[in-house]
Amino acid sequence: MANFRYFRGFATAAALVALTGAGSVAYGQVATHAPAHGTAAIPGTTLSLDELYQTKSLIGTTPEGYAWSADGSQLLFLWNDEGYSFRDVWSYSVKTGKKTRLTFAGRDAKPEAEQRGISQVVVLNKGHIAYVLNGQLNIRAANGDVTKVETDKKAVRRLAVSPDGKQLSFISGAPVDPRNRVTMGGVLWVRDVAAKADQAARRIAGDDDPKVYVDDYHWADDSRSIAFQQADDRLMPERDILYYAKGEAQNNRVIRAFPGEETTKAQIGVVDLASGRTRFFERPNAKDPIWNYGLSHDGKRLFVSGSDMEAKEHSIYVYDVATAARETFYQLREDKHLRPDWQVAWAPGDDGLIILTDRDGWLHLYHQPTAQAKPRQITSGPWEIASFSVDTARRQLYFTANESYLSERQIYRIPVAGGKMERISAPKPGTHEPVFSPQFKHVADFFTNDSTPAELFLIDTAKPGSAVQVTKSPQPAFYQQTWANIGYVEFPSHVDGVNLVGRLSLPANYDPAKRYPLIVGSVYSDSVQNQWGGRRAHPTWGLDQYFTAQGYIVLNVNVRGSWGQGRDHNQTQLHSYGETDINDLESGVRYLVAQNYVDPKRVGIWGSSYGGLMTIMSLSKKPGVYAAGIAGAPATNVWHAFPAQMWIMGPPDGPDMPARYEAQSALYQSGGIRDPLMIIHGTRDPVVLYSDTVALTEKMIAREQRFELVTLPGGNHGWDNEGLVQTRFAFKKMVDFFDRTVKNRK
Structure with missing residues (x-):
């Protein structure tokens, strides 16, 4: 007979006992009962x-857009403490536990307009931050003064700070909806953090043709180069979606492929910032999707993880960055495979790759040190991992998984070498979406469960199970x-x-x-x-x-x-x-x-x-x-x-x-x-x-x-x-x- 698993967050332990007819059950634990x-x-x-x-949301406004300072002492996030949709920038100090609102752009927004507000923020140096409002890049100084920069650029997105903290990168051009491939361009720029307001950023990658655009990018650890993904939609069909609205005929012209038609051609490139030279890395079929990619810690190698269009064959290629020589590092075909849930990252010390794959029937972590070597399984069991991050310094893997129950997303860690798995998130059912500080000392945790709208919590990784609530979003x-x-x-x-x-x-x-x-x-x-x-x-x-x-x-x-x-x-x-x-x-x-x-x-x-x-x-x-x-x-x-x-x-x-x-x-x-x-x-x-x-x-x-x-x-x-x-x-x-x-x- 099936079970009813009870997660009622408003119930007390005594109420759970009364409902289940079982022994004592602590808050947050699972009880089964008819x-x-x-x-x-x-x-x-x-x-x-x-x-x-309603405009002032009863459940509040979810905290989003988490960004850590380089030393892990400050966390920025986007939030509205009154429940309106407009998000401003807030800061949380790990040392003092103080939460501070840094921007007040929402004061001039009309609540009924349902504006999302600031879309992204990153931490610069000397108390400065950079953020995007209405597609425009802004710099806020430590004294609160705000300056608009790069005013000639539209739809700024994907802000990132170089590992050495000296450069700010971003993509500009009209945004690309991943489900509606309306391509309006995407150019990658790099701006010196110390530059004056009227000094323009340098163009790093991208094309004048709006159908050839930069989709995504990652900094090299030494801040000397950037790996980026360039998409080419020039062969894809365009379609007219004709409709009536506002009393007249309208046309929403989109780039949109049907099964069997031409799709996006994707390439990975690496640009050397000093010389401006870009090298692209060819794959056997450029029309096959890319699921992720990354430079090694020493910047000498690049992996590209992808598959065929039907997601039946997972392939990982590793390239020599200097020569573009390619080797097939990993390949597995499963003719009934359905979901491209694979993820890949470099192992600590560039000792091969960490691979999330379901090769044993469940999504688990593997370590493969060299090309074509047999992957060594790190985690196992009748449960699955949703995502992972590599703590290189401590040779540990952090991941979210449903080990406790299908509906759960809890945070765990395990040594790369294998061994005992340790739960980091608090012993309370629910869903966690972590953003780790640079040194993995703390976790900015987006947490929600069936009885609790999403909130920001802070987890100290040295104290597994601990959690400090940062926001309180629902209205009284x-x-x-x-x-x-x-x-x-x-x-x-x-x-x-x-x-x-x-x-x-x-x-x-x-x-x-x-x-x-x-x-x-x-x-x-x-x-x-x-x-x-x-x-x-x-x-x-x-x-x-x-x-x-x-x-x-x-x-x-x-x-x-x-x-x-x-x-x-x-x-x-x-x-x-x-x-x-x-x-x-x-x-x-x-x-x-x-x-x-x-x-x-x-x-x-x-x-x-x-x-x-x-x-x-x-x-x-x-x-x-x-x-x-x-x-x-x-x-x-x-x-x-x-x-x-x-x-x-x-x-x-x-x-x-x-x-x-x-x-x-x-x-x-x-x-x-x-x-x-x-x-x-x-x-x-x-x-x-x-x-x-x-x-x-x-x-x-x-x-x-x-x-x-x-x-x-x-x-x-x-x-x-x-x-x-x-x-x-x-x-x-x-x-x-x-x-x-x-x-x-x-």
């Missing part, structure tokens, strides 16, 4: 959607509400018996004698994580809380293809959009019905993008399982997906085409829809084309199938995260639809 905890009389939050989503009214009861259920797939995990949100006054209406969603991969709001990519925390307060249960399922449960778990998703994944969702519904949580006649499902594909496929292939569904920006036609989706879809050629792509496309599989469907889509969307939604609705009209279409004029792919007015409008539409078709269904 969910018979319906004695609470409180109904949950009483807030409306308008109150949940947040603590006056009763939020949903969130935990985790495990159940077998009804198709093949594979263990599945779900994140379950129950009403605060859950009554085990009742059967509740259920909302499955928002459905997506990687949707089961112990953090406030579940999936942070969408602002659905308030919508989910509203649903539970209105008497719904909300379920997210870690569908096949997701991170965290190993390669065997996710590989069954190969060529299986709208098949294995929707079976996993149905398994969650079946489990909750069997456990008497849910009324089987009142189940709704929703998701956006890939989640929209799963929603439409579920309604079509599983009539009667769901009373209704909502598909936001639904990816109905995989012929129009990004080429990267070939990880799962496979290439668009071969003897089984077009049948294979049509089998994975809701556009061709929607004939079975009998239950109510709502589609929400923005007309300017370059990721999932609005024209694909039109093609689907034409088919459904011809078949006289029921649906409702909510069109958002000028809306983009992130339709629920484009301003509070549109968010509230769309979410109210969703609530009304589910109340009519699910909750109040006769």
